[in-house]
Amino acid sequence: MGLTNSSIGLNAVDFGLEINKQSPNDKIIALAGNPNVGKSTVFNGLTGMKQHTGNWPGKTVTNAQGYCSTKNQSYVLVDIPGTYSLMAHSAEEEVARNFICFGNPDAVVVVCDATCLERNLNLVLQTMEISKNVVVCINLMDEARRKNIKIDVDKLSKHLGVPVIGAIARKKKSLSALMDIVDKVTDGTIHCSPLSIQYAEEIEEAISAIEPILNEKYGKLLNSRWLSLKLLEQDEPLMKEIDAYLGVSVLEDSQLIADLENAKNILERSKLNPDKLKDKIVTSLVTSAEKISKDTVYYENQNYNSTDRNIDRILTSKTTGYPIMLALLALVFWLTITGSNYPSQLISSFLFQVQDYLTAFFQFMNAPAWLHGILVLGVYRVLAWVVSVMLPPMAIFFPLFTLLEDAGYLPRVAYNLDKTFKRCNACGKQALTMCMVYMNLHAKTPY
Amino acid sequence: MNMNSLNDINPGESAIVNALLSTGSMRRRLLDIGLVENTDIECIGRSPGGDPTAFLIRGAVIAIRSEDCENIIVTRK
Numbered sequence: 001m002g003l004t005n006s007s008i009g010l011n012a013v014d015f016g017l018e019i020n021k022q023s024p025n026d027k028i029i030a031l032a033g034n035p036n037v038g039k040s041t042v043f044n045g046l047t048g049m050k051q052h053t054g055n056w057p058g059k060t061v062t063n064a065q066g067y068c069s070t071k072n073q074s075y076v077l078v079d080i081p082g083t084y085s086l087m088a089h090s091a092e093e094e095v096a097r098n099f100i101c102f103g104n105p106d107a108v109v110v111v112c113d114a115t116c117l118e119r120n121l122n123l124v125l126q127t128m129e130i131s132k133n134v135v136v137c138i139n140l141m142d143e144a145r146r147k148n149i150k151i152d153v154d155k156l157s158k159h160l161g162v163p164v165i166g167a168i169a170r171k172k173k174s175l176s177a178l179m180d181i182v183d184k185v186t187d188g189t190i191h192c193s194p195l196s197i198q199y200a201e202e203i204e205e206a207i208s209a210i211e212p213i214l215n216e217k218y219g220k221l222l223n224s225r226w227l228s229l230k231l232l233e234q235d236e237p238l239m240k241e242i243d244a245y246l247g248v249s250v251l252e253d254s255q256l257i258a259d260l261e262n263a264k265n266i267l268e269r270s271k272l273n274p275d276k277l278k279d280k281i282v283t284s285l286v287t288s289a290e291k292i293s294k295d296t297v298y299y300e301n302q303n304y305n306s307t308d309r310n311i312d313r314i315l316t317s318k319t320t321g322y323p324i325m326l327a328l329l330a331l332v333f334w335l336t337i338t339g340s341n342y343p344s345q346l347i348s349s350f351l352f353q354v355q356d357y358l359t360a361f362f363q364f365m366n367a368p369a370w371l372h373g374i375l376v377l378g379v380y381r382v383l384a385w386v387v388s389v390m391l392p393p394m395a396i397f398f399p400l401f402t403l404l405e406d407a408g409y410l411p412r413v414a415y416n417l418d419k420t421f422k423r424c425n426a427c428g429k430q431a432l433t434m435c436m437v438y439m440n441l442h443a444k445t446p447y
Numbered sequence: 448m449n450m451n452s453l454n455d456i457n458p459g460e461s462a463i464v465n466a467l468l469s470t471g472s473m474r475r476r477l478l479d480i481g482l483v484e485n486t487d488i489e490c491i492g493r494s495p496g497g498d499p500t501a502f503l504i505r506g507a508v509i510a511i512r513s514e515d516c517e518n519i520i521v522t523r524k
Binding site for chain 2: 084085087089115116117118119122278279282283286287289290309312313316317318321322415416417418419420422
């Protein structure tokens with residue numbers, strides 16, 4: 001049998017770039033996307049795995065791997081952390097970028113949220129700067145339809161130069177349509193020619209001063225235009241990664257030094273230091289995303305968000321915000337505390353009955369009293385206590401909290417409480433951690 | 448033209464971003480969410496505690512603390 005621990009996913013969470021292929025012909029697909037766009041739903045739907053999905057950004061802090069196959073091809077799917085950008089301002093962004101750059105994926109699927117496509121396009125554009133084979137999967141099309149947002153998928157695909165597909169990730173049909181496209185991209189039936197962002201004149205001039213030589217030397221391994229930009233940005237940590245990946249020290253390349261100096265002079269003449277250059281690059285990306293989205297997304301109902309806004313107003317207003325929050329949290333606690341009493345009693349009476357049997361068994365065996373003391377009165381009894389007191393509240397509290405999380409209420413709590421938490425140098429998000437700690441304390445206090 | 452910081456924009460009002468004075472990681476974050484020059488920004492609510500304030504930026508609702516709003520220079524629409 002070919003099933004090993006690693007192939008069925010027990011070791012699926014990976015800290016580095018190492019990919020466990022099931023067969024050498026497996027192709028690697030990276031799954032990128034903003035946080036909260038249903039990326040994990042796509043991953044789980046395709047691989048049949050049950051990665052925890054949730055509303056908090058950075059759920060996937062490392063790369064998780066899974067497997068899926070179509071009629072023609074088997075794939076290793078790598079779920080990279082959800083990020084808004086690949087500029088590596090945080091650990092997640094760095095992991096995401098490193099995988100797209102150095103993980104040699106055969107294709108990158110970027111999952112987007114149809115209800116705020118413009119913001120998602122920023123990541124798509126950045127991914128296309130690094131990788132050629134990009135497939136854009138616009139998830140949550142059903143929610144967009146509900147809000148009367150129309151997206152011209154074909155037009156978007158023409159703008160971007162890569163295949164774009166609308167999807168509802170919960171539906172199998174959507175996913176198989178996505179994999180059809182992925183098949184065609186990886187076997188070369190569909191040729192991607194990603195849009196390249198045009199930057200300000202002086203930046204383009206600087207790029208063209210160094211790109212030809214970079215293309216000649218490393219063009220097969222890295223996108224030379226992207227590499228040029230990064231050299232000009234003087235992103236040192238990234239340069240180290242690139243050197244390690246290419247096996248040479250790019251900046252010390254004698255053929256390059258003169259050209260790079262020249263390129264830097266071009267930028268200096270326009271007073272573009274590395275920080276300003278980064279600003280300009282981000283601005284160009286954002287405005288390109290804006291232009292594309294203006295041309296391809298139609299809001300048929302200008303007040304498409306009015307229901308959401310009204311609900312938000314009630315949940316976060318001065319008069320109703322706190323009472324609703326307290327009431328909801330009180331309800332959760334009440335359900336947890338009273339609800340767990342019954343199963344707690346059941347479990348404890350069962351487990352302590354077992355203890356009586358164990359005691360009877362020890363007496364029957366004529367076991368010495370100290371052995372009975374250690375094993376039954378010590379180990380077993382403590383374990384029975386902990387299980388009967390801790391398990392029921394946890395089993396009720398966490399699903400309830402997940403409900404609030406799925407409904408999107410938790411970010412509102414964070415928003416309501418941020419000021420209070422800021423006073424102790426924390427942030428509103430930590431309100432949730434505090435609730436959980438409270439639950440733990442409650443559970444650990446035997447009544 | 449009268450320049451304001453984002454703190455002067457009240458719920459219900461809109462503005463256009465003129466400049467971003469923030470530095471370091473906050474600057475990068477704000478740029479990543481699309482807060483570049485000439486971006487439309489609409490104030491849609493204030494937390495019951497008075498801070499942070501929620502803004503609609505490029506179709507997404509984002510809460511920004513007043514200490515960070517101070518560094519975002521805007522023109523009221």
